[in-house]
Amino acid sequence: MKKSLLLLAGLALATTAANAQDVTPANPKTEVEVRDNGTVKTTTKTGKTDVGATLDNTKDAAGNVAVKTGSAVKRGARKTGSVVKRGAKKTTHAVKKGARKTSNAAKEGSQKLEEKTE
Incomplete structure (x- = not known):
């Protein structure tokens, strides 16, 4: 029982980590800014911002907590x-x-x- 639980937890963590690393957006955004002195600054945004990545990680963590809580309640009821x-x-x-x-x-x-x- 413990081995299968650990295996499932490991798979969940690996899946979560793999999803968190997928930061390639469908459309990268490029911003061009012309300064007062005539120079041009080009900024390309790719991937998630820190806030977006944090939100995704928070959702994953909340799901994991819910699963763990459910398992704990089930085990307590059995005991x-x-x-x-x-x-x-x-x-x-x-x-x-x-x-x-x-x-x-x-x-x-x-x-x-x-x-x-x-």
């Missing part, structure tokens, strides 16, 4: 269920044992009464 089941078995056993003792005591008491009445 709680098994504890409740075990407690119910113990209680059932104790009740049966007490009933047997009471029954045996009642039988002994009735036998003593029968002996006295004879």
Whole structure:
């Protein structure tokens, strides 16, 4: 179980990292600025800005947190269920044992009464 969970987590991280590195936009933007002294400044924007990359990483991280939380809740429910089941078995056993003792005591008491009445 742990090995498969670790494998899935590793694949999720590798997929997230691969998606985060895909920063090639469909249309690179080129800006041309002419300064007061007549020189030209050309700026080409390719890829995501820092803010865009951060937003994508945040979405991926939120998805990972949701998956981890869901798994933790599921595991906790399983553990709680098994504890409740075990407690119910113990209680059932104790009740049966007490009933047997009471029954045996009642039988002994009735036998003593029968002996006295004879």
